[in-house]
Amino acid sequence: MNEQESAEEVIEEREYVVPIKKLMRGSKGYLRAKKAAKVLREFISRHMHTENVKLMEEVNRKIWERGIRNPPRRIKVRVIRTRDNVVKVYLIE
Numbered sequence: 001m002n003e004q005e006s007a008e009e010v011i012e013e014r015e016y017v018v019p020i021k022k023l024m025r026g027s028k029g030y031l032r033a034k035k036a037a038k039v040l041r042e043f044i045s046r047h048m049h050t051e052n053v054k055l056m057e058e059v060n061r062k063i064w065e066r067g068i069r070n071p072p073r074r075i076k077v078r079v080i081r082t083r084d085n086v087v088k089v090y091l092i093e
Contacts, residue, residue, distance in 0.1 A: 012081040015092060019044050021073040036071035040089070044079055048087045058091040068088050 023039045035067065037055060041061070044053050063071050076092040 003065070008080075009083040010080050011083055014079045015048065015076070016044070016079060017074055017076050019074050020071060021056065024071075025050075029069050030077075031068070033068045033071045036074060037061050040077075044077075044087060044089055048079060048081060050085055050087050051085045053089065055089050056091070059089050062091055 018040055020036050020039055023043065024035055027035045037060065040059070041053050041055060045051055059075070059077060062075060066072070078090045079090050080088050080090065082088065
């Protein structure tokens, strides 16, 4: 756990394996990583019942590590809701 995480008051914490490939059907090859980030944000928003979702830098790097055309098929994330109803998405390695 980061120092920043411990400073914030955690209300709820969950872990998900998000099937990015299933949710991205029909997207153009040259826009896949951008769409994958959007799909991940929508998935978390739907499951945590909030619109205020923040993807941490490590999650973004994981999506973009193989370039714009080849995002990962699935990604493991830890989702934390803080007291001010902000949902933060961290990578599980």
